[in-house]
Amino acid sequence: xxxxxxxxxxxxxLTPCIAAESSDNWRKVSSENIVVIALPQxxxxxxxxxxxxxxxxxxxxxxxxxxxxxxxxxxRVIDGFVAQAGPKDGSAKDKKVPPLLIxxxxxxxxxxxxxxxxxxxMFAPQTGFKQxxxxxxxxxxxxxxxxxxPGVIAMARESAPNTxxxxxxxxxxxxxxxxDRIMTIFGRVILGMEHVQAIKRTAVSEGQPEVDSAQYTxxxxxxxxxxxxxxxxxxxxxxxxxxxxxxxxxxxxxxxDNPFFYKKQxxxxxxxxxxxxxxxx
Amino acid sequence: xxxxxxxxxxxxxLTPCIAAESSDNWRKVSSENIVVIALPQxxxxxxxxxxxxxxxxxxxxxxxxxxxxxxxxxxRVIDGFVAQAGPKDGSAKDKKVPPLLIxxxxxxxxxxxxxxxxxxxMFAPQTGFKQxxxxxxxxxxxxxxxxxxPGVIAMARESAPNTxxxxxxxxxxxxxxxxDRIMTIFGRVILGMEHVQAIKRTAVSEGQPEVDSAQYTxxxxxxxxxxxxxxxxxxxxxxxxxxxxxxxxxxxxxxxDNPFFYKKQxxxxxxxxxxxxxxxx
Numbered sequence: 001x002x003x004x005x006x007x008x009x010x011x012x013x014l015t016p017c018i019a020a021e022s023s024d025n026w027r028k029v030s031s032e033n034i035v036v037i038a039l040p041q042x043x044x045x046x047x048x049x050x051x052x053x054x055x056x057x058x059x060x061x062x063x064x065x066x067x068x069x070x071x072x073x074x075x076r077v078i079d080g081f082v083a084q085a086g087p088k089d090g091s092a093k094d095k096k097v098p099p100l101l102i103x104x105x106x107x108x109x110x111x112x113x114x115x116x117x118x119x120x121x122m123f124a125p126q127t128g129f130k131q132x133x134x135x136x137x138x139x140x141x142x143x144x145x146x147x148x149x150p151g152v153i154a155m156a157r158e159s160a161p162n163t164x165x166x167x168x169x170x171x172x173x174x175x176x177x178x179x180d181r182i183m184t185i186f187g188r189v190i191l192g193m194e195h196v197q198a199i200k201r202t203a204v205s206e207g208q209p210e211v212d213s214a215q216y217t218x219x220x221x222x223x224x225x226x227x228x229x230x231x232x233x234x235x236x237x238x239x240x241x242x243x244x245x246x247x248x249x250x251x252x253x254x255x256x257d258n259p260f261f262y263k264k265q266x267x268x269x270x271x272x273x274x275x276x277x278x279x280x281x
Numbered sequence: 282x283x284x285x286x287x288x289x290x291x292x293x294x295l296t297p298c299i300a301a302e303s304s305d306n307w308r309k310v311s312s313e314n315i316v317v318i319a320l321p322q323x324x325x326x327x328x329x330x331x332x333x334x335x336x337x338x339x340x341x342x343x344x345x346x347x348x349x350x351x352x353x354x355x356x357r358v359i360d361g362f363v364a365q366a367g368p369k370d371g372s373a374k375d376k377k378v379p380p381l382l383i384x385x386x387x388x389x390x391x392x393x394x395x396x397x398x399x400x401x402x403m404f405a406p407q408t409g410f411k412q413x414x415x416x417x418x419x420x421x422x423x424x425x426x427x428x429x430x431p432g433v434i435a436m437a438r439e440s441a442p443n444t445x446x447x448x449x450x451x452x453x454x455x456x457x458x459x460x461d462r463i464m465t466i467f468g469r470v471i472l473g474m475e476h477v478q479a480i481k482r483t484a485v486s487e488g489q490p491e492v493d494s495a496q497y498t499x500x501x502x503x504x505x506x507x508x509x510x511x512x513x514x515x516x517x518x519x520x521x522x523x524x525x526x527x528x529x530x531x532x533x534x535x536x537x538d539n540p541f542f543y544k545k546q547x548x549x550x551x552x553x554x555x556x557x558x559x560x561x562x
Contacts, residue, residue, distance in 0.1 A: 079474050079475045079478065080431060080432075080474065080556060118403075120403075121403070122399075122401075122402070122403060122547065122549045122551070123546075123547050123549055149455065150361060150454060150455050151361075159539075159540045159541050159543075160540075160543070161543050172478075173431060173554075174430065174431050174455060174456055174551065174553045174554040175455055175551070175554065176554060177549075177551060177554070178537065178542075178546050178549070178551075178554075180546075181544060181546070182541075182542060182543060182544050182546065191486060193360050193361065194360045194482045197360065197453075197478040197479070198478065198479050201475045205472060205558070205559045205560060205561060206558065206559075206560040206561070207560045207561040207562055208561055256459065258440075259440045259441075260440050260463075261463060262440075262441070262442050262463060263462060263463050265404075265459050265461075265462070265463065266403065266404050268403045268404055268458075268459070270403070270455065270456070270458060270459075272455045273454075273455040273456065273457060273458070273459075275361060277486070277487065278486045278487075279486060279487040279488045280486060280487070280488040280489055281488055
């Protein structure tokens, strides 16, 4: 006897009509494009998004390879919002990194395509997936941009747009979509999100004792997967979002054709609630 | 030098135009209406919602007072989705609790009012706050319902609607709004959500080793705040969402009138990203 809405997840993710597992269903993520953040509670794996934010990806990889983030802390962590890390504000280390031009959206070439998830999203004309990332798209503007769904990594900045340097945040709560197109997202967590969720919160509710900075979660190290010793490397596959199979899966999710949905729900998919599966080998 | 998008949260939550702090800004939650779930990592405090789900609140309080959940486990925990707890499926303890009629929405009386947050939400004609809870509202149907924002507690069930008994889930990721109006939400976390987020995940990605059930997070105890020894009780205040001051705050949030928003964003508020503050005394 299963008294669980969670059978649901199986029902929504199993897609019996789709052809059997094939290599086309999964995409191997290049080890050059995987960042491994080692935290005391476990390792977090991110896929970088050079198509959308090439300069930020290059910057981040360089800083990672310089050991820039090793032993730094998550110093602003607000439950339901973001976990932010970087060097001490105003320190020599902080100031030596020059600002970057923001990469908040891309101009889409003529034949640009993506897997549509939803029309008339509240924050974007269209949403969908491109290369395993959640995107917004405006055909009128010929522009696409990455979305602030849970688990994306983006560059923090000051008030002016082109002021991001090295401080980054990972989104840990309900999608902060009002930050779309004004921040540079440059990757997303593909494995180990539970370890991000376990980062020590530094902001407390009014009336609660202040959190001692000695308790902040420290980053043990950050590495590019390709740079790790061979025995520590492994293969990460993510669902291939850019083909007809995946598009069909989206359509089936939207239908919710299952007795659990005893009343018909609006045929809407929230792009940020439409997760992409990961598999390790 | 602050290189942080997090100044933002201050900017969005400070509302200098609004009259100084007054008792009307905060609502004291009745200790009869607060559930305290003691987890190894810390205590989680929930406010119950008897206006929306009276029978489920009564059932839950009775089970809590019977010690029903003490020493039970969170046995299905999926990152970004839900943390679900209850007795062993099919056990005598499980089977002795009779099913409840679903309380998925209420019929609103003639003069029913709420604080509007958004028109034409993708899943509801209108969204807003009522008594500190996120609600959907249909004027046409004269109905209101609680929303699956992060941190709500709801009764799990089988496929048929009226099959919920004692198993509950707390939402821990992007709002699962497709479950609105087909599940009974009966409360929400008002303090300690970070401890919910630290509950051990029981579902793993394909290719990862299965999680041993010995690692599941155990509930130490569940109590009604009013039943705790006097020295363990304290006062929890939540923002009063049902007055003109709060409505004004919503309007200001929507405007994003701050240089950080160097490009104008759509004037949209996601109800599930519009958090309500909590203060302890």
